[in-house]
Amino acid sequence: MIAVIALLPLRGRAFQGVLLLLVCCLALSAPSPVLAASRTQVRDWITLAIEHACANPDMPGFDIQNALPGSWLLEEVRQPSPENPARVTMRFALPGGDELVLESRLANGVLRQFRASVAVQTGQTLRPRFLAIADGSCTVRSAREIRDGDDPWIFLDQLDGDLQTLRWTETLQAPWPSGQDAGGVRIGLVDSGLAYDLPLFRDRLARDPDGVPFGYDFWDLDPFPYDGDTSRGAFLPIRHGTAVASIIAREAPGAALVPYRYPRPDMSRMEELVKHALKNDIKILAMPLGSRKPADWEAFAAALKDQDILAIVSAGNDGRDIDADPVYPAGLDLDNILTVTSADAFGRLARGSNWGAKSVDLMLPAENMDVTDFRGASGVASGSSYAVPRLAALAARLLAEDPDLTALQLKARILERAVPSPFQKDRLVSSGWIPDPEAD
Numbered sequence: 001m002i003a004v005i006a007l008l009p010l011r012g013r014a015f016q017g018v019l020l021l022l023v024c025c026l027a028l029s030a031p032s033p034v035l036a037a038s039r040t041q042v043r044d045w046i047t048l049a050i051e052h053a054c055a056n057p058d059m060p061g062f063d064i065q066n067a068l069p070g071s072w073l074l075e076e077v078r079q080p081s082p083e084n085p086a087r088v089t090m091r092f093a094l095p096g097g098d099e100l101v102l103e104s105r106l107a108n109g110v111l112r113q114f115r116a117s118v119a120v121q122t123g124q125t126l127r128p129r130f131l132a133i134a135d136g137s138c139t140v141r142s143a144r145e146i147r148d149g150d151d152p153w154i155f156l157d158q159l160d161g162d163l164q165t166l167r168w169t170e171t172l173q174a175p176w177p178s179g180q181d182a183g184g185v186r187i188g189l190v191d192s193g194l195a196y197d198l199p200l201f202r203d204r205l206a207r208d209p210d211g212v213p214f215g216y217d218f219w220d221l222d223p224f225p226y227d228g229d230t231s232r233g234a235f236l237p238i239r240h241g242t243a244v245a246s247i248i249a250r251e252a253p254g255a256a257l258v259p260y261r262y263p264r265p266d267m268s269r270m271e272e273l274v275k276h277a278l279k280n281d282i283k284i285l286a287m288p289l290g291s292r293k294p295a296d297w298e299a300f301a302a303a304l305k306d307q308d309i310l311a312i313v314s315a316g317n318d319g320r321d322i323d324a325d326p327v328y329p330a331g332l333d334l335d336n337i338l339t340v341t342s343a344d345a346f347g348r349l350a351r352g353s354n355w356g357a358k359s360v361d362l363m364l365p366a367e368n369m370d371v372t373d374f375r376g377a378s379g380v381a382s383g384s385s386y387a388v389p390r391l392a393a394l395a396a397r398l399l400a401e402d403p404d405l406t407a408l409q410l411k412a413r414i415l416e417r418a419v420p421s422p423f424q425k426d427r428l429v430s431s432g433w434i435p436d437p438e439a440d
Helices: 012-029 039-053 061-067 241-251 267-279 294-304 384-401 407-415
Strands: 003-005 072-079 087-093 099-107 110-122 125-135 140-148 154-159 166-173 186-191 256-261 284-287 310-314 337-343 362-365 369-372 378-381
Touching (some): 039 099, 256 267, 310 407, 337 407, 362 384
Parallel strands (some): 186 256
Antiparallel strands (some): 003 072, 072 087, 087 099, 110 125
């Protein structure tokens, strides 16, 4: 059960009376329109909100509104119920069209964390700008600020609890590096994007005759698919695609990358993504992502069906049989999809990796893989997400040897390499495992 306090539509004369009252009150009390808040004003709103609201998670939204002069309560949500909330979220309009969001996270009625964020009005769009995170004692421990540089640069500054001292800066968006087409087989990487400004990738991008890379951001609908899945919040991006791409760069050194940032806000855009890939001579899509909602993948399935392009997809990492409990796109019944999961070096299904005697085609070693993250730092990663680039790299090398292979012929060549696992007696995948996907 979720309790929501908001303005609700009324009808007839009651509506007209309430509307007139609201207009009068706004005319008397609301400040005149101003420009979006400055950086100093944003920090002031954050500080004021923490001072008045953090230590009082039971305080009604209208009382907090009164404590924040110039604000206007838009919504108050208490989950899972008003009597026993684990999370309390409130949204307030600010002068100039900006917005303040307050979030209290509780355990057994005790505050564990408090977050205050401001989004600023930019044209017709609200853009997240600043986040402060306080602990259960309402001491601010860290803050994050999204800052625009020269177009198209966008940065994420990590700040200390004083809301001023800079810890470090991350990149959220960058211009394409200059260069020439890398040549070779083109692999479309459909993921959270790519830190394409790293030296590892600058010369590995597929480009048009003018040197402009083919990649695209289908999430934000702009030409800069920089690595960052912001589904859990604009200030907390998940960086996944760069680590995946680093395996392709190492195991398919002759291939060219086309990075795509997948369209989490509107998965129907996957149709346009497939069309973009076909238009630009991409024969392999590496897709280490998925969901449990078949509707997310209807447009993708319709666009991919019967096309000469091979989609290599992840089985997922939920530790379950996806024949019985499907994930997608692995669960799609399409001939030009190849589904892979992770095994250890001995051919045993890796802990936490999904399986399926019908839905999953292959296992291959993808545990403790050396990767490069979005900062350019070395690390180690495991799971079926990292089986995808290994298999995509193998597919690219096979296609480079025989460029006339169709997608279905390429799939058959790959499956020919599968052998029974000597240690995995149960039939968990349909075709077996590939002990060394780098072997020629």
